[in-house]
Amino acid sequence: MTFxxxxxxxxxxxxxxALAGVSLTLAAGRxxxxxxxxxxxxxxxxxxxxxxxxxxxxxxGEVSFPLLGAPVLGRDIGVVFxxxxxxxNPVLTIGEQIAEVAVVxxxxxxxxxxxxxxxxxxxxxxxxxxxxxxxxxxxxSGGQRQRIALAAALAADPVxxxxxxxxxxxxxxxQQQLIELLDQLVRxxxxxLLFVTHDIALASMLADEVAVLYAxxxxxxxVVGTVFRTPAHAYTRALLAARLDLDTPLGGRLPEIxxxxxxxxxxx
Amino acid sequence: xxxxxxxxxxxxxxxxxxxxxxxxxxxLLLEAAPGDAVDAYLGGxxxxxxxxxxxxxxxxxxxxxxxxxxxAYVAALLRLDLGWSTAFxxxxxxxxxxxxxxxxxxxxxxxxxxxxxGSALGVVCGARPGSxxxxxxxxxxxxxxxxxxxxxxxxxxxxxxxxxxxxxxGGMETVASGLRGWDRAxxxxxxxVLPVFALGLVYMALYLRLMRDGMAELWAQDxxxxxxxxxxxxxxxxxRHVARNALLPVVTMLGLQSAAMLGGSVVxxxxxxxxxxxxxxxxxxxxxDTPLLLGVVLLSAVVVMTxxxxxxxxxxxxxxxxxSGTGG
Amino acid sequence: MLAVLLAVALAAPLLAxxxxxxxxxxxxxxxxxxxxxxxxxxxxxxxxxAALMHGARTTLLVAVSAAAAALGIGITVGTxxxxxxxxxxxxxxxxxxAFQTVPxxxxxxxxxxxxxPRAATIVLGxxxxxxxxxxxxxxxxxxxLRERDFVAxxxxxxxxxxxxxxxxxxxxxxxxxxxxxAVIVAAAVLIEAALSFLxxxxxxxxxxxxMIAEGRTVLRRAPYLSIIPGIGLVLTVLAVHLTGRGxxxxxxxxxVLA
Numbered sequence: 001m002t003f004x005x006x007x008x009x010x011x012x013x014x015x016x017x018a019l020a021g022v023s024l025t026l027a028a029g030r031x032x033x034x035x036x037x038x039x040x041x042x043x044x045x046x047x048x049x050x051x052x053x054x055x056x057x058x059x060x061g062e063v064s065f066p067l068l069g070a071p072v073l074g075r076d077i078g079v080v081f082x083x084x085x086x087x088x089n090p091v092l093t094i095g096e097q098i099a100e101v102a103v104v105x106x107x108x109x110x111x112x113x114x115x116x117x118x119x120x121x122x123x124x125x126x127x128x129x130x131x132x133x134x135x136x137x138x139x140x141s142g143g144q145r146q147r148i149a150l151a152a153a154l155a156a157d158p159v160x161x162x163x164x165x166x167x168x169x170x171x172x173x174x175q176q177q178l179i180e181l182l183d184q185l186v187r188x189x190x191x192x193l194l195f196v197t198h199d200i201a202l203a204s205m206l207a208d209e210v211a212v213l214y215a216x217x218x219x220x221x222x223v224v225g226t227v228f229r230t231p232a233h234a235y236t237r238a239l240l241a242a243r244l245d246l247d248t249p250l251g252g253r254l255p256e257i258x259x260x261x262x263x264x265x266x267x268x
Numbered sequence: 269x270x271x272x273x274x275x276x277x278x279x280x281x282x283x284x285x286x287x288x289x290x291x292x293x294x295x296l297l298l299e300a301a302p303g304d305a306v307d308a309y310l311g312g313x314x315x316x317x318x319x320x321x322x323x324x325x326x327x328x329x330x331x332x333x334x335x336x337x338x339x340a341y342v343a344a345l346l347r348l349d350l351g352w353s354t355a356f357x358x359x360x361x362x363x364x365x366x367x368x369x370x371x372x373x374x375x376x377x378x379x380x381x382x383x384x385x386g387s388a389l390g391v392v393c394g395a396r397p398g399s400x401x402x403x404x405x406x407x408x409x410x411x412x413x414x415x416x417x418x419x420x421x422x423x424x425x426x427x428x429x430x431x432x433x434x435x436x437x438g439g440m441e442t443v444a445s446g447l448r449g450w451d452r453a454x455x456x457x458x459x460x461v462l463p464v465f466a467l468g469l470v471y472m473a474l475y476l477r478l479m480r481d482g483m484a485e486l487w488a489q490d491x492x493x494x495x496x497x498x499x500x501x502x503x504x505x506x507x508r509h510v511a512r513n514a515l516l517p518v519v520t521m522l523g524l525q526s527a528a529m530l531g532g533s534v535v536x537x538x539x540x541x542x543x544x545x546x547x548x549x550x551x552x553x554x555x556x557d558t559p560l561l562l563g564v565v566l567l568s569a570v571v572v573m574t575x576x577x578x579x580x581x582x583x584x585x586x587x588x589x590x591x592s593g594t595g596g
Numbered sequence: 597m598l599a600v601l602l603a604v605a606l607a608a609p610l611l612a613x614x615x616x617x618x619x620x621x622x623x624x625x626x627x628x629x630x631x632x633x634x635x636x637x638x639x640x641x642x643x644x645x646a647a648l649m650h651g652a653r654t655t656l657l658v659a660v661s662a663a664a665a666a667l668g669i670g671i672t673v674g675t676x677x678x679x680x681x682x683x684x685x686x687x688x689x690x691x692x693x694a695f696q697t698v699p700x701x702x703x704x705x706x707x708x709x710x711x712x713p714r715a716a717t718i719v720l721g722x723x724x725x726x727x728x729x730x731x732x733x734x735x736x737x738x739x740x741l742r743e744r745d746f747v748a749x750x751x752x753x754x755x756x757x758x759x760x761x762x763x764x765x766x767x768x769x770x771x772x773x774x775x776x777x778a779v780i781v782a783a784a785v786l787i788e789a790a791l792s793f794l795x796x797x798x799x800x801x802x803x804x805x806x807m808i809a810e811g812r813t814v815l816r817r818a819p820y821l822s823i824i825p826g827i828g829l830v831l832t833v834l835a836v837h838l839t840g841r842g843x844x845x846x847x848x849x850x851x852v853l854a
Contacts, residue, residue, distance in 0.1 A: 052497055074499020081497070086490025089509050091516075091587060100508075101498050136588040152498055289694035300710045414833035416786050418793050419808060419826035426819045531701030535790045549702055550794050553709040561702075561709050569697045 001067060003028040003160070003192050004049065008061035011044050011053060018044045021061075022218045024211055028067060028159075031186065031193040033207035033224070035200065035239075040213040042196045046164050049194060050079055068159070075105035078153030082165040084145035087152075088137040094121075094148050095133025101155035113155075120151040124181065143174040147181065154185065161186065163195040167202065179206055200243050204228055212236050234261035275584050276577060283573050290569045294562045295341050299334070301558040350566065351559035355552060360563035364545065368567065371533055371544035377460060378468035378529065379522065386472040387511075387518060390479025394514060395506045397484035406480065409473035417532050421466035421539040428462060435461050438541040463540040467532055471525055475518050482514030516587055523579035527572045644807075644821070648828060651804040655832065658719055658803075659784035665723035666780050667730050671773065674734025685735075692728040700725025701787060708796050715798040718791060722784045730780075733772050778840020782833045789829055804829055 004026040011019040019041040026032050036042040047053050049063055051073060065071050073079070081087050088097055098120060099113035108116065114133060121129035124147040126140075137145055146166065153161065163182070167175040183206060186193050197203055203210050204224055211221040212235065219233045231237045238257040255265045344351070350360035389409075393402040412420075428435045436459050486492060487510065495509045534546035541547075545564055552561035677688040695703070704721030711717045791797050792805030804825035811821030 050497065052493065072499060073497060079494070079497035081490065081494055083490055087494040089491050089495060089513070090589060091512055092508070093588075097495075097498075100500070100504075104504070105499055138589050149494070156499070285690055286693045286697060289691060290697055293694065293698075297706050297710060410834070410837070411830065414782070414830045414837065416789050416793075416805075416826065416829050418790055419822070419829065422808065422812065422815065422822050423826070426815060426823070430816050430819070527696065527699045528701075531699035534701055534705070535794065538794055549705055553705050553796060556709060558706075558709055561706055565698055565702050565706055568699055568702055572697050572699070 001028050002026070003030075003065065003067055004194070005064045005066060006045075006049070006061070007064075009045070009048060009063060010060040011041075011048055012058050012060075013054075013056060017216055019048070019216045022213075023061075024218065024221050026192065026194065026209070028192055029190055031195070031206060031208045033203035033210045034194065034196045034213060035198070035203050035210055036213035037198055039215070041216040042198075042213050043164050044216075045213065046162050046194060046196045050077055050162055052079070071160070072105065074101055074158075075156045076158050077160045077162060078156070078158040080146070080150050080153050080161070080163040080166045082168050084142045084149060084169060085137075087149040088145060090137055093134050093136055094140070098133075098148070098152045098155050101152055105156035117151070117155065120155060121148070123185075124148070124151050125177075126151075143170055143177070146170065146174075146178060150178075150181070150185075154189070157189075158191070160192045160194065163193070165196050165198070168198070175202075182206065200228075200239055212239075237261070238263045276581055279577055279580055283577070287569065287573065290566065291342060291345060292338070294566055295338050298341070298558060298562055299337075345566075350563040353552075353557055353560040353563075355555040355557040355560060360560050363548065363560065364563050364567050367543055367545050367548050370542060371530075371537070371546060372571075374460065374463060374467060374533055374537070374542065374544060375526075375529055377464045378471070379526075381464055381468040382471035382475055383518070383522060385468075386475025387479050387515065389472075390476040390514075390518075391483070391506065391511050393476065393480040394483025394511070397480065397487070402480065406477065409476045412469050413473040413477075415470065417466055417470055418535040418539050420469060421463065421536055424462045424466055425539075435459075438539075459540075459542075463536050463542060466539070467529065467536045470532070471529065474525070475521065478518050478521055479511075479514050482517050483510050486510050486513055516583065519579060519583050519586060523576045523583075526575040526579075527568075530568050530571065644824060647802050647807055648804070648825060650802050651807060651825065652828065652832070654801045654803045655785055655788060655829075658715060658722075658788045659781050659836075662719045662722035662726070662784040662788070663777055663780040665719060666726035666784075667773065667777055669723060670727035670730025671734050673727065674731035675738055677731070678735035678738025688731075689735075692731055695724070696728050701790065704787065704791065705796070708791075713791075713796045713798055715801065718788060718797065722787050725787075726780050726783065730773050730776055733776060737772065774843060775840050778836050778843070782836040782840075785829065785833055785836065 002025050006022060006024050009019060009022040010017060022041075022045060024032075034042045034045055044053070048059060051063075053059060068076055071077050088094065095114055095117055098117040099108075099110060102108045102113040102116055103110060118129040118133055121132055126132050126144060126147060137148070140148065146169075150166075166182070167178050170178060179202065182193070182195075185191065193207075195206065207224050209222065210224050210227050212219045212227070212233065214235050219235055220227060220231070222232075227236065228240060231240060235257070238261045241263045242255040242257055253266050255263050258264050348361055350364065352358075353360045353363050356363050389405055393405050396402060425438075439459055492505070492509060495505060500509065530546070532546075533544060534549050536542070537544045537547035538550050545567065549561055549564045552558075552564065673688055673692070677685040700722075703725045704718065707721040707724070708717055788797070788803065789805035789808070792801075792803040793809045795806075795809065797803055797806055807825040808822045811818070811823075811825075815822060
């Protein structure tokens with residue numbers, strides 16, 4: 001069953017096209033990684049799916065949810081952003097911010113919502129969840145704030161989780177923890193996941209399917225294993241070849257992707 | 269609750285040296301004025317001979333050098349002795365305390381009006397920056413802010429008192445009316461309407477623009493987008509998330525403006541013939557009664573410092589980030 | 597708009613020669629009735645328009661001088677505090693706080709009570725009540741610029757600290773102060789008007805405040821006497837504010853390009 005269908009999607013800001021002619025589908029319960037470098041339009045794609053494009057953005061094409069009809073942001077779709085510091089209102093307690101989602105969308109009483117918020121925080125690994133409800137965002141570390149934002153995104157029991165580079169602002173240890181948490185949560189709740197990243201390794205770890213974007217256009221899409229073993233496009237091949245991992249030899253210059261998508265190691 | 273109290277404690281300690289500077293400044297002005305306290309006192313009771321003057325000077329420590337005189341002044345202040353008023357032939361403290369409640373009432377009502385109306389209208393403008401109602405209200409606010417308070421007062425008198433005859437044109441209450449209790453309160457209220465508006469409208473315009481500008485900036489912030497992403501919208505978004513944050517700079521400004529408002533009350537009280545501190549200051553200058561004027565100045569400083577302290581406390585309660593050393 | 601105002605103010609002695617306090621016509625003529633007195637006359641028969649123009653001159657003169665004085669004091673104090681730091685900085689900031697605790701208007705009144713109502717005192721009084729904000733802003737700018745490269749370069753060349761302060765750092769710190777200047781001028785206009793309204797202005801000068809005060813005695817019969825100068829004040833203040841915003845915007849644009 002197609003959960004999400006994107007057809008001919010184009011987005012432009014002030015005459016400049018950030019995205020053009022993107023079409024893809026996503027089945028329920030699957031995980032899609034939107035992969036690309038800065039400026040590829042991957043965040044724009046995610047925001048267009050959510051309906052969170054900024055004012056002044058012109059959207060062409062179609063984004064539809066055949067199973068949901070007209071999804072409500074916050075209730076059917078949960079969103080996590082890249083910057084942990086910017087997702088939470090500094091003057092409200094985290095308890096209020098997580099609970100209000102359930103109160104507004106699911107009609108829970110404040111007390112029931114608060115209890116649920118405490119359970120969510122506990123599941124996210126925030127110590128002393130009940131007293132944490134009364135504390136404010138600035139009292140928590142970046143990694144904790146990201147998990148709190150995740151709790152708020154899940155508070156109304158959505159079916160789709162959209163994450164825009166959720167780990168980019170965290171260090172490697174925290175990244176790993178958050179990814180494992182995401183993985184567990186998606187499995188426990190049967191969520192459909194759409195996450196944006198520039199990190200191939202993350203995509204291959206977490207996703208079932210991948211869509212590769214470059215300069216606002218969709219280059220290829222398919223099951224993760226297939227795409228990464230036998231990439232159809234030169235850019236994807238270049239991305240794979242250029243990535244850094246523990247096997248990359250030290251001391252040399254880093255490989256770069258040239259305009260024709262060949263990978264070159266510049267002479268030092 | 270410990271955090272705000274600690275804050276208040278720290279602020280109190282900081283306030284003392286500042287007040288001492290004000291006292292020294294007042295002392296210097298007192299010295300600069302022609303004549304001294306003895307002249308003032310004896311002038312008030314009908315004069316005295318040289319021997320009396322010398323005796324009083326010795327008693328009050330006025331025949332010694334500047335530093336001992338300063339010490340004597342400070343000592344007198346600690347006894348709450350603010351000197352003698354030539355104009356009223358009474359101790360300054362008594363005259364000043366008599367007028368204080370009226371000014372506090374005027375200022376309190378004006379501040380309340382400015383804050384409530386300014387914030388409310390500011391939210392209306394800030395909810396949709398750039399809209400027609402935003403531009404109209406902002407323009408009106410700019411125009412009001414440019415008006416001199418006393419002129420506004422006169423205009424209000426002409427409009428509401430002379431032409432429409434809705435409200436009295438001056439005074440604190442109807443003289444010798446013998447009203448008591450609730451009736452008296454209503455009478456005072458009617459008299460207060462025009463002066464409160466004359467004093468408060470200018471500040472209302474200020475808070476309106478502050479609130480509106482603050483909100484306009486906040487709309488672009490990340491956490492507002494995140495709140496939208498959680499499905500928060502409409503009034504809930506405007507009030508709980510955006511307005512609440514925009515309130516903070518308004519509260520700060522409230523404290524800063526308390527001194528200015530006290531200055532403004534001088535003119536308003538004169539226009540509306542209200543027996544308060546402001547008008548007292550004007551009378552003191554007109555009648556060359558420097559000790560009285562300085563008494564008003566010192567008391568004003570105390571009022572301003574108290575108001576600032578209260579505002580700081582309110583701000584600490586509103587903004588959880590204050591005083592906790594920004595954790596995480 | 598300010599240009600028009602300035603032009604009228606400077607031209608006042610030419611346009612309306614003679615003493616504006618001299619009695620020229622019948623008393624209490626309403627505005628727009630007689631051609632000789634387009635804005636009417638006051639209680640004693642003096643021409644309102646002439647008084648208005650002379651008042652403009654006085655008002656602008658006092659306001660601009662007061663603002664200049666306030667800026668002068670404030671910038672100097674701020675520079676010294678920001679550059680020397682340490683206990684000098686602490687002490688100066690405490691003094692600024694003390695001045696801020698006393699309402700500016702009362703401060704000016706206190707000075708007037710000591711020296712009597714004179715134009716110079718009014719200018720000084722307003723300046724003394726307004727120097728704190730320029731001082732703080734200058735100090736903040738100095739503090740942030742102090743550590744920058746070109747200061748270190750100047751030090752290497754061998755300039756002495758105060759020289760560095762005034763020749764290198766200060767010009768860059770001035771931009772935010774300039775927009776503040778407009779605000780101070782506008783506030784000074786209003787304070788001066790209030791003072792002369794209360795009767796504490798210089799008795800030899802005609803100002804809009806004194807005109808309003810005089811109009812008060814015939815408020816019920818001839819309200820225009822008080823209302824017209826007030827409109828003048830509002831327009832002046834608005835003009836000053838707008839000019840200030842324009843200048844600030846232009847400066848900011850220049851900074852970005854530079």
